[in-house]
Amino acid sequence: MKKLVLVASTILFATAATFGQTVLQEKTHGILPGNPNPMIVTEFSTPGVAGENVTWDFSALPQKAAFYGHVEEPHAYNPPVEATKSNTLLVEDDLEAFMTTNAKELRVLANRVGSFVRTYEKPVLKMRYPFAYGDRFADRTPSTIYYTNSNYTQKYELAYSVEADAYGTLLLPGTTLKNVLRVVTTHSYIYENNYTSTVVTYRWYVKSHRYPVLSLIFEKRNDGTLYPIKGAYNAVVEAPEILAKAEKAGNGVVTTLNLYPNPFNASLNVNYTLSARTNVTIALYNAQGLLVKTLLQQEQEEGVYTSTFTSEVENIPAGMYVLRVEANGGVLSQQVVKVQ
DSSP: OHHHHHHHHHHHHHHHHHTTOOOBOHHHHOOOTTOOEEEEEEOOSOOOOOEEEEEEEOTTOOOOEEEEEEEEOGGGGOOOGGGTTOOEEEEETTEEEEEEEOSSEEEEEEEEETTEEEEEEEEEEEEESSBOTTOEEEEEEEEEEEETTSSOEEEEEEEEEEEEEEEEEEEETTEEEEEEEEEEEEEEEEETTSOEEEEEEEEEEOTTOSSOSEEEEEEEOTTSOEEEEEEEEOTTSBOTTTTTTOOOSOBTTEEEEEEESSSBSSOEEEEEEESSOEEEEEEEEOTTSBEEEEEEEEEEOSEEEEEEESTTTTTSOSEEEEEEEEETTEEEEEEEEEOO
16 A cells, blocks of 8 residues: 555655646647748847756847748748658748648748759657657668759758757746746758758747747757757737736837727727837737737837727627737737627
């Protein structure tokens, strides 16, 4: 009996230790058509440290421009012949990634940028589900680069690894996210002349959002240093403290905020003032601080604005919400009620 109690206690302790951590599952974090991922392009310098209960402070990340990634059905995009069996297409700027996804894994069949195509003899494993802190996988595959409008073809080998190397708290402009999982992907392109190019991507995930909330891409130099290539973040996915901190006074670039009518039914007007040119995100959250809908994300000039949202809010259930306007790290928020 004592042995049984000891085993049960051990199981309970392990469960408590992992409770609250983000675990990537296909149903919650898989790349699925119809799920857009608006982000903000930023500048950066370092990915921070790995480990347990880490705090990454990216609260001062600058905003450069809006960035949109979206997932489509691949058949409408004339996939390369090597990717005709793909069932998912990720589009980010001019990059098209043709993939297959199911409950256990996500694999890449081919990437295309204009007429430039990368293909893989063995589809690249991008993610294995479930995936949690400490998990890792690696593989390599012969690959080919070619241009569809010429006879140019080059063979190389891709060696890659994916590791969940850290979890903790992530500070982004205007929000703090808890129980964040960091996943590091390393791609080494090994060419016939033994020249190797290595790209390392760091992605941070939370439970409540399907896609990464922060992505930082680096080139890894021969001396091991990381040279920043591209970064983007999404600071509106979650705001647990939002009801306690609904703010009506000026905060940073956003200096005024007024919502009407309140309560609202068919449409909602959002009036706000910007003190400088900036990227603006307007988002609606529920009482638990989870994102319900991103209503607007675009660059705007200094001035006074009134945005009217009708179709964006018509299918939202009745209840209490918080509308949040974020601009260059400055935030204003206000409670609003939807009625039938």
